[in-house]
Amino acid sequence: MILPKSLKVLAVLLSLVSSLVCAETPKPEIKWRALKLENTALMTLPTGKVVIELAPQFSPKHVEQFKTLIKQGYYNNSTFYRVINGFVAQGGPSEEQEKKHKVPLLSLEGEWSITNSWPYTQIQSPDMFAPITGYKQGFAIGVSTLENKAWLTHCPGIIAMARENQPDTASGHFYITIGQAPRYLDRIMSIFGRVVYGMDNVQALKRTQVIEGATKVSTQAYDKIIAIELMSNVAKKDRIMIEVEDTESPHFIDYVKNRRSYTADFFYRKPAPIIDVCQTKVKSRMMSNEK
Amino acid sequence: MILPKSLKVLAVLLSLVSSLVCAETPKPEIKWRALKLENTALMTLPTGKVVIELAPQFSPKHVEQFKTLIKQGYYNNSTFYRVINGFVAQGGPSEEQEKKHKVPLLSLEGEWSITNSWPYTQIQSPDMFAPITGYKQGFAIGVSTLENKAWLTHCPGIIAMARENQPDTASGHFYITIGQAPRYLDRIMSIFGRVVYGMDNVQALKRTQVIEGATKVSTQAYDKIIAIELMSNVAKKDRIMIEVEDTESPHFIDYVKNRRSYTADFFYRKPAPIIDVCQTKVKSRMMSNEK
Numbered sequence: 001m002i003l004p005k006s007l008k009v010l011a012v013l014l015s016l017v018s019s020l021v022c023a024e025t026p027k028p029e030i031k032w033r034a035l036k037l038e039n040t041a042l043m044t045l046p047t048g049k050v051v052i053e054l055a056p057q058f059s060p061k062h063v064e065q066f067k068t069l070i071k072q073g074y075y076n077n078s079t080f081y082r083v084i085n086g087f088v089a090q091g092g093p094s095e096e097q098e099k100k101h102k103v104p105l106l107s108l109e110g111e112w113s114i115t116n117s118w119p120y121t122q123i124q125s126p127d128m129f130a131p132i133t134g135y136k137q138g139f140a141i142g143v144s145t146l147e148n149k150a151w152l153t154h155c156p157g158i159i160a161m162a163r164e165n166q167p168d169t170a171s172g173h174f175y176i177t178i179g180q181a182p183r184y185l186d187r188i189m190s191i192f193g194r195v196v197y198g199m200d201n202v203q204a205l206k207r208t209q210v211i212e213g214a215t216k217v218s219t220q221a222y223d224k225i226i227a228i229e230l231m232s233n234v235a236k237k238d239r240i241m242i243e244v245e246d247t248e249s250p251h252f253i254d255y256v257k258n259r260r261s262y263t264a265d266f267f268y269r270k271p272a273p274i275i276d277v278c279q280t281k282v283k284s285r286m287m288s289n290e291k
Numbered sequence: 292m293i294l295p296k297s298l299k300v301l302a303v304l305l306s307l308v309s310s311l312v313c314a315e316t317p318k319p320e321i322k323w324r325a326l327k328l329e330n331t332a333l334m335t336l337p338t339g340k341v342v343i344e345l346a347p348q349f350s351p352k353h354v355e356q357f358k359t360l361i362k363q364g365y366y367n368n369s370t371f372y373r374v375i376n377g378f379v380a381q382g383g384p385s386e387e388q389e390k391k392h393k394v395p396l397l398s399l400e401g402e403w404s405i406t407n408s409w410p411y412t413q414i415q416s417p418d419m420f421a422p423i424t425g426y427k428q429g430f431a432i433g434v435s436t437l438e439n440k441a442w443l444t445h446c447p448g449i450i451a452m453a454r455e456n457q458p459d460t461a462s463g464h465f466y467i468t469i470g471q472a473p474r475y476l477d478r479i480m481s482i483f484g485r486v487v488y489g490m491d492n493v494q495a496l497k498r499t500q501v502i503e504g505a506t507k508v509s510t511q512a513y514d515k516i517i518a519i520e521l522m523s524n525v526a527k528k529d530r531i532m533i534e535v536e537d538t539e540s541p542h543f544i545d546y547v548k549n550r551r552s553y554t555a556d557f558f559y560r561k562p563a564p565i566i567d568v569c570q571t572k573v574k575s576r577m578m579s580n581e582k
Contacts, residue, residue, distance in 0.1 A: 085491050128419040165556040180569045184562040200376050203494040213577035265456040271475040278471045286504035
């Protein structure tokens with residue numbers, strides 16, 4: 001009975017090979033990154049809570065000023081006074097409220113210099129608005145290796161400072177993008193954070209502009225910004241603790257790769273292997289605030 | 292005094308030239324197009340009213356079935372049961388409700404054939420997801436002259452039929468895009484209309500998916516579709532009469548051209564002359580419903 005024996009050997013060999021193959025291609029697990037409390041803002045709106053991750057690593061001066069203004073209560077009881085459907089929700093204090101504060105003008109932080117070896121996760125090259133797009137520490141970026149520059153890009157849910165016509169004129173009023181990414185604003189505006197929770201509550205804000213012929217919205221009806229606080233200053237029980245996916249981890253890289261190949265049965269005809277960086281989601285999850 | 296006289300003549304000549312130049316470049320006026328009542332749907336949501344222009348010229352079978360189902364009351368008291376932030380709001384009747392209706396499956400209407408002389412307003416070429424993008428009768432389109440095809444593209448606010456994995460499996464459940472355009476769905480889904488009023492009310496719908504760790508939304512809390520009616524069947528006093536900009540008119544062409552050149556003082560540094568078709572707005576206006 002040499003055959004059964006050799007089959008057994010074969011089975012053992014196959015199982016060895018199989019375990020080796022499996023060991024070589026383990027499915028990477030999602031890697032989470034906890035937000036730093038001091039770089040997280042909690043916005044309280046009539047529509048609900050919003051959590052914003054600030055990006056001091058990319059826009060240090062804007063984040064510093066935003067945090068200073070938060071601590072001064074600058075944004076509390078201010079207004080979303082320019083909410084344009086499909087574009088931005090812009091807010092800040094009234095002229096009257098503003099008088100109480102001395103807000104310095106900020107120099108633009110629209111892009112930064114990089115070296116050839118600067119690490120990030122590439123998404124698409126070329127993209128219509130950037131030679132390369134990618135993700136870095138949870139933020140969608142544009143990259144130019146020719147110019148050795150990188151910049152945060154205007155995907156939905158970013159927060160940036162409004163400004164006058166000149167580049168270095170931002171102070172405290174900000175906007176959150178609520179529609180198709182206005183990427184023509186890349187590099188000429190200072191993005192300094194992104195919404196990681198509660199974007200639906202931003203989307204639910206009352207629009208302040210209506211179409212021709214429709215009933216105008218009275219300024220009294222504009223939605224208030226009830227408060228913006230630093231999460232580190234929020235009472236422990238009221239904190240919203242968010243972790244976000246590590247966009248430089250094997251799991252995220254794998255997710256992007258799989259996404260591009262559109263292998264699901266749903267794609268009876270495969271789309272081109274192209275990804276819009278602003279159509280790529282970075283996962284958030286909520287942690288118990290007891291820990 | 293020959294000089295003053297010749298100066299006068301010069302002045303007259305200059306004014307003539309100037310008026311001629313001005314006559315040659317009049318600023319085109321906006322051209323409006325009234326929606327056909329029988330191709331307009333009025334959706335009543337808990338968040339407000341939504342007006343949808345249907346596109347029988349592009350997706351005749353889907354529009355016909357949608358209208359038939361509307362007349363049957365198929366959508367009344369149904370639900371937005373799949374509302375994913377930044378992606379789609381999908382709705383339709385429950386399995387129980389569905390039993391009352393016999394809804395035939397639809398063949399995909401994802402693209403159509405064009406000739407070389409097929410007229411439309413070009414926006415961008417190449418675009419990341421299409422050789423050419425443009426506008427046709429108010430709808431954002433992709434165009435391939437190589438394939439002699441055109442298709443409606445998944446900009447925010449389009450309405451399309453959901454389907455199973457196979458292409459010809461759509462019936463009555465639909466989705467409205469509420470985030471960054473998922474253009475990888477172009478040509479493999481059947482878009483059959485677009486929201487021309489009340490997109491803010493769609494954006495205000497309760498999301499049915501939450502992030503990991505957040506409190507799940509109960510199905511009881513899902514937003515209802517109170518009703519969808521054809522505007523032609525709505526009592527005159529309750530109609531919302533919308534006109535939209537003619538996207539083949541000189542005014543729109545001029546608007547696109549000006550937009551691309553970013554001449555406003557705000558652009559202290561000019562963005563590249565690129566336009567994302569889904570970032571181009573087609574104006575709507577509301578007419579008195581007395582006329």
